[in-house]
Amino acid sequence: MMHKCKIGIIGFGTVGKGVFKILNTKKDNHPILKEIEIIKIAVKDINKKRDIQVNKDLLTDDIDSVIKDPRIDVIVEVMGGIDIAKDIIIKSLNAGKSVVTANKAVMARFGYEIYKIAWKNNVYILFEAAVCGGIPVIEPLKKSLKSNQITKMIGIINGTTNFILSKMSSENSSYEGSLQIAQDLGYAESDPSADVEGHDAADKISILTEIAFGGKIKRNEIETEGINFINLKDIDYASKLGFEIKLIALSERINNDSSDSLPLNTWVGPTLIPKGHPLASVEDVNNAILIKGDPLGEIMLYGPGAGSGPTASSVVSDILNLKSISFTNNKKGLSTFDPLLAFDFWRKCHLIESAQIRKKFYFRLICQDTPGVIGKIGHIFGTNSVSIESIVQFDATDNEAEIVVITHEVTKGNIEKSKTELNSLTEVKLIASQLNCI
Amino acid sequence: MMHKCKIGIIGFGTVGKGVFKILNTKKDNHPILKEIEIIKIAVKDINKKRDIQVNKDLLTDDIDSVIKDPRIDVIVEVMGGIDIAKDIIIKSLNAGKSVVTANKAVMARFGYEIYKIAWKNNVYILFEAAVCGGIPVIEPLKKSLKSNQITKMIGIINGTTNFILSKMSSENSSYEGSLQIAQDLGYAESDPSADVEGHDAADKISILTEIAFGGKIKRNEIETEGINFINLKDIDYASKLGFEIKLIALSERINNDSSDSLPLNTWVGPTLIPKGHPLASVEDVNNAILIKGDPLGEIMLYGPGAGSGPTASSVVSDILNLKSISFTNNKKGLSTFDPLLAFDFWRKCHLIESAQIRKKFYFRLICQDTPGVIGKIGHIFGTNSVSIESIVQFDATDNEAEIVVITHEVTKGNIEKSKTELNSLTEVKLIASQLNCI
Numbered sequence: 001m002m003h004k005c006k007i008g009i010i011g012f013g014t015v016g017k018g019v020f021k022i023l024n025t026k027k028d029n030h031p032i033l034k035e036i037e038i039i040k041i042a043v044k045d046i047n048k049k050r051d052i053q054v055n056k057d058l059l060t061d062d063i064d065s066v067i068k069d070p071r072i073d074v075i076v077e078v079m080g081g082i083d084i085a086k087d088i089i090i091k092s093l094n095a096g097k098s099v100v101t102a103n104k105a106v107m108a109r110f111g112y113e114i115y116k117i118a119w120k121n122n123v124y125i126l127f128e129a130a131v132c133g134g135i136p137v138i139e140p141l142k143k144s145l146k147s148n149q150i151t152k153m154i155g156i157i158n159g160t161t162n163f164i165l166s167k168m169s170s171e172n173s174s175y176e177g178s179l180q181i182a183q184d185l186g187y188a189e190s191d192p193s194a195d196v197e198g199h200d201a202a203d204k205i206s207i208l209t210e211i212a213f214g215g216k217i218k219r220n221e222i223e224t225e226g227i228n229f230i231n232l233k234d235i236d237y238a239s240k241l242g243f244e245i246k247l248i249a250l251s252e253r254i255n256n257d258s259s260d261s262l263p264l265n266t267w268v269g270p271t272l273i274p275k276g277h278p279l280a281s282v283e284d285v286n287n288a289i290l291i292k293g294d295p296l297g298e299i300m301l302y303g304p305g306a307g308s309g310p311t312a313s314s315v316v317s318d319i320l321n322l323k324s325i326s327f328t329n330n331k332k333g334l335s336t337f338d339p340l341l342a343f344d345f346w347r348k349c350h351l352i353e354s355a356q357i358r359k360k361f362y363f364r365l366i367c368q369d370t371p372g373v374i375g376k377i378g379h380i381f382g383t384n385s386v387s388i389e390s391i392v393q394f395d396a397t398d399n400e401a402e403i404v405v406i407t408h409e410v411t412k413g414n415i416e417k418s419k420t421e422l423n424s425l426t427e428v429k430l431i432a433s434q435l436n437c438i
Numbered sequence: 439m440m441h442k443c444k445i446g447i448i449g450f451g452t453v454g455k456g457v458f459k460i461l462n463t464k465k466d467n468h469p470i471l472k473e474i475e476i477i478k479i480a481v482k483d484i485n486k487k488r489d490i491q492v493n494k495d496l497l498t499d500d501i502d503s504v505i506k507d508p509r510i511d512v513i514v515e516v517m518g519g520i521d522i523a524k525d526i527i528i529k530s531l532n533a534g535k536s537v538v539t540a541n542k543a544v545m546a547r548f549g550y551e552i553y554k555i556a557w558k559n560n561v562y563i564l565f566e567a568a569v570c571g572g573i574p575v576i577e578p579l580k581k582s583l584k585s586n587q588i589t590k591m592i593g594i595i596n597g598t599t600n601f602i603l604s605k606m607s608s609e610n611s612s613y614e615g616s617l618q619i620a621q622d623l624g625y626a627e628s629d630p631s632a633d634v635e636g637h638d639a640a641d642k643i644s645i646l647t648e649i650a651f652g653g654k655i656k657r658n659e660i661e662t663e664g665i666n667f668i669n670l671k672d673i674d675y676a677s678k679l680g681f682e683i684k685l686i687a688l689s690e691r692i693n694n695d696s697s698d699s700l701p702l703n704t705w706v707g708p709t710l711i712p713k714g715h716p717l718a719s720v721e722d723v724n725n726a727i728l729i730k731g732d733p734l735g736e737i738m739l740y741g742p743g744a745g746s747g748p749t750a751s752s753v754v755s756d757i758l759n760l761k762s763i764s765f766t767n768n769k770k771g772l773s774t775f776d777p778l779l780a781f782d783f784w785r786k787c788h789l790i791e792s793a794q795i796r797k798k799f800y801f802r803l804i805c806q807d808t809p810g811v812i813g814k815i816g817h818i819f820g821t822n823s824v825s826i827e828s829i830v831q832f833d834a835t836d837n838e839a840e841i842v843v844i845t846h847e848v849t850k851g852n853i854e855k856s857k858t859e860l861n862s863l864t865e866v867k868l869i870a871s872q873l874n875c876i
Contacts, residue, residue: 022733027587028700030652031784032777128582134734136574136582143762144566144574147754149465214468262466278719278740295460295747296572302716302738309733316585324581324778325763339470340762346469 005323008040008066010088011079012059015102015129016041017052018312019076036319040066042079067092074322076315077101086110093117093125100318102129102311108203112216115343124342126318131204132157132287134310135303136317141211141291143340148293150212152252154438155289156282157204159305160188160195161227161247165270166283169235169244175228187285187306197226198247198268205249209266212291213253215349217264223354225269234364234433237394237404243272244280248438254352261348265357271436272362272406355413360389360437362406365422366430369401373427377403380425384418386410400429406437442473443761446504448480448526449517450497453540453567455490456750457514474757478504480517505530512760514753515539524548531555531563538756540567540749546641550654553781562780564756569642570595570725572748573741574755579649579729581778586731588650590690592876593727594720595642597743598626598633599665599685603708604721607673607682613666625723625744635664636685636706643687647704650729651691653787655702661792663707672802672871675832675842681710682718686876692790699786703795709874710800710844793851798827798875800844803860804868807839811865815841818863822856824848838867844875 009016022029023036041054042063060066067075067088075092077099079085086106092099094117101107107114107127118125128138132155141150156162160182167178179196182188194200202224209217227247238245248271254263273280278300282288287305292298304310325338367373374391381388387408394402407415422428447454460467461474480501484494498504505513505526513530515523515537524544530537532555539545545552545565556563566576570593579588594600598620605616617634620626632638640662647655665685676683686709692701711718716738720726725743730736742748763776805811812829819826825846832840845853860866 018733022585025587027732028785029587030584032584135737136578139577139582140574143759144577144755145751146468146470146758147460147751149463149467281716281719293751294465295456296751297742297745297748299573299739299741302740304735304737307735310735313583313585313731313734317582320584320778321581325776338763340758347466 005036005074005319006039006072007036007074007076007319008069008072009038009076009078010042010063010066011077012041012043014308015078015311015315018308019078019315020052020054022312022316032320032323035323039072040069042066063088067095073097074319075099077103078315082106089114090117093121093123096121096123098124098322100126100315102315104130104203104207108206108219111207111210119342119344122337124322126321128318129311129314131207132289133305133307134313135287135301137289137301138211141208142343145291145293145296146340148296150291150293152292153208153212153289154248154250155287156246156279157249157287157289157305158195158201158247159285159287162282163187163285165227165245165247168232172232174232175230196228198224201247201249201268205251205266205268209251209264211343213262213264213349214346215262216345217349217351221351223267223357227270230270231433234435237364238272241392242275244275245270245435246273246279261350263352264349266351267357269436271438273438355411357412358409360407360409361415362404362435362437363431364433365403365405365428366432367401367403368427368429369396369399370427374403376425376427377405377422380421381407381418384414386414386418442475443512443757444475444477444510445512445514445757446478446507446510447476447514447516448501448504449515450479450481452746453516453749453753456746457753458490460750460754470758470761473761477510478507480504501526505533511535512757513537515541516753520544527552528555531559531561534559534561536562536760538564538753540753542568542641542645546644546657549645549648557780557782560775562760564759566756567749567752569645570727571743571745572751573725573739575727575739576649579646580781583729583731583734584778586734588729588731590730591646591650591727592686592688593725594684594717595687595725595727595743596633596639596685597723597725600720601625601723603665603683603685606670610670612670613668634666636662639685639687639706643689643704643706647689647702649781651700651702651787652784653700654783655787655789659789661705661795665708668708669871672873675802676710679830680713682713683708683873684711684717686874699788701790702787704789705795707874709876711876793849795850796847798845798847799853800842800873800875801869802871803841803843803866804870805839805841806865806867807834807837808865812841814863814865815843815860818859819845819856822852824852824856
């Protein structure tokens with residue numbers, strides 16, 4: 001007879017309730033689910049009316065009593081937020097309990113510290129639900145793909161922005177209108193800035209980057225642009241040129257034998273993707289990530305990026321992982337400890353400076369409709385070593401023309417120099433948009 | 439200091455050499471790879487000239503000496519074949535060694551027996567490489583998705599046939615010509631029957647079905663059709679109607695509360711897929727599988743389905759899994775044993791009878807070009823309770839017309855009755871093709 005895994009849940013919102021439902025399902029799931037027992041659930045208000053039937057004896061408003069409960073093996077932190085959640089995670093690890101969390105903001109900012117504390121206490125911190133909802137991506141990067149050298153990851157890892165961009169593209173609906181629909185459907189929060197400004201995607205690519213490449217990076221150094229300034233014109237022009245616009249998170253290793261720290265090119269931003277690219281057809285709140293490894297080649301993991309069911313599925317997977325391998329042994333020392341699942345950094349990494357980032361760019365310029373303007377624009381890019389893939393003029397009216405420039409892969413430094421010169425050109429009224437291309 | 443994982447490799451073909459390369463890479467992979475040591479490699483001919491540099495002391499032609507070597511913790515069976523490979527796997531497990539294999543034929547036929555033997559000996563049988571090459575799919579089904587009730591799997595899981603069908607579709611190249619190209623590129627064997635007749639895909643869906651649904655099934659009961667009779671006309675007509683033709687493997691649970699054994703609908707066959715479906719754009723030797731779970735929703739795993747690098751990546755992942763969690767403890771009994779990774783059946787399952795399988799069908803009929811023929815065909819289907827989605831006439835010449843019928847979802851039994859009546863109709867010269875639709 002195996003030892004039951006006894007858990008305490010902290011927070012009982014969408015994800016917490018989803019976990020409760022899986023563990024109390026009447027469906028004929030794998031019998032190991034019956035080996036997980038909820039001992040306590042910490043909530044703000046015990047007497048709040050809930051749309052789910054829960055034995056009141058399980059509820060408490062005293063978080064510390066859950067962390068300290070000697071019966072509990074695993075703390076499930078699904079309350080969200082940053083500072084308090086971080087404290088709860090660290091306290092729980094120091095109390096000798098493994099922790100499962102869906103908290104990307106905490107793991108992106110304090111992963112290094114938290115991994116160390118977990119390791120020191122011979123317990124685990126697992127967080128499959130923090131990135132890409134129900135898609136297994138943390139586990140593959142920690143374990144299944146560890147036989148590879150990961151070279152590049154590129155993904156759509158924020159469902160809210162993908163929903164908004166899908167709406168804008170398929171229904172020619174404005175950014176504001178599409179955001180409103182997302183809010184009405186519960187896909188965007190009333191303050192949507194974490195999603196639409198790209199910070200949520202930056203949290204996630206930060207976590208993935210550290211796990212895939214094995215070194216600590218500085219979360220606040222990730223160059224991050226959101227979708228809140230995307231114009232329907234850009235979506236229209238991109239489409240005419242054969243592209244979809246998606247909020248992309250990218251992270252890749254840059255080979256540099258001379259450094260003892262691995263340089264990484266990591267960024268988040270709205271990006272033109274060729275319509276035939278596998279990421280171009282990822283619609284609505286779905287997520288997808290392409291992972292390139294040597295000798296593996298390229299795989300793609302695709303699925304629902306958010307929602308109660310998918311997120312809870314990942315949380316329970318982590319609990320099952322703990323149930324099936326570890327916590328019965330974790331007092332015996334590291335030799336009974338899964339070092340890949342536990343995760344520790346194995347090298348130094350650093351993000352390259354913004355000016356050194358190499359990528360393809362898209363510009364929309366509002367210009368005077370005079371002869372020679374395309375030549376002048378081309379000349380400026382050329383003198384700054386920016387090679388151009390295409391220049392196309394759209395919508396000439398009232399002495400005004402819109403000119404779209406797509407460059408080859410160039411450094412951001414050379415782009416900035418070009419922009420300064422473009423801005424001083426009389427014929428260029430405005431650099432209306434700047435986006436990335438892959 | 440952790441115990442090194444010492445392995446013996448049996449077979450040194452494409453996959454074996456791929457494993458050797460990963461374990462001897464000069465790249466800055468995760469340091470845990472250095473903790474895996476190859477003790478012996480069993481080959482047929484020690485003195486054979488090889489395109490890879492190997493210390494001759496590692497080689498032996500005595501398989502038993504590898505299995506019995508007390509230094510070796512894990513046997514890596516990558517020799518292929520069925521009977522001898524099965525014996526080696528069982529002998530190794532009985533000798534107290536965990537086994538990693540890429541052998542889908544053995545696991546599809548003898549999985550039940552082998553899981554039991556591994557479990558009895560407190561060792562593991564891992565086989566990520568047996569299905570979908572480098573894509574992690576066995577691990578997710580065994581562990582990461584175990585919080586879900588899996589309801590359906592549908593995939594392109596044979597790279598050779600996908601390459602041939604991609605060639606036929608994109609270059610209007612005949613089946614025979616496309617097969618020849620696949621053979622020239624090393625994607626198809628000189629005797630291609632296991633691939634083109636669907637047996638390889640049936641092996642793989644058999645393995646996935648047992649792991650996802652938790653019960654033993656009878657491999658030889660899986661209804662299996664290949665692509666060797668696919669005509670360019672079918673690809674052309676399908677395309678005109680908005681479909682791609684792919685070799686699909688499908689397995690789904692059928693809810694049936696009255697039985698203590700879960701009924702499963704499982705088959706392999708050439709199938710029309712709407713062009714917008716995520717599987718329709720899987721090209722060349724790539725594989726992809728959609729997995730539907732409750733409460734997860736649908737995820738897709740996509741990537742290279744074969745080849746030395748991807749397959750070796752999965753083999754080494756399995757070795758790492760053993761290294762990181764288990765073999766240091768496996769003498770202590772089941773409590774230190776990962777029951778999900780080890781895998782055991784937890785319920786009864788059975789395949790439903792062929793006549794009960796429900797799906798959509800595509801027919802190409804060669805008919806006399808006489809008035810009323812479409813009406814007569816429609817009448818026959820109708821009287822046999824086969825509801826029709828579309829009937830389209832193509833290519834009427836010389837008193838002959840080709841008529842394509844696509845049905846709604848119906849039982850195979852009703853289809854067989856309809857076919858008997860169609861064959862007795864004077865106007866129907868030939869039922870030239872019968873394919874599946876999703």
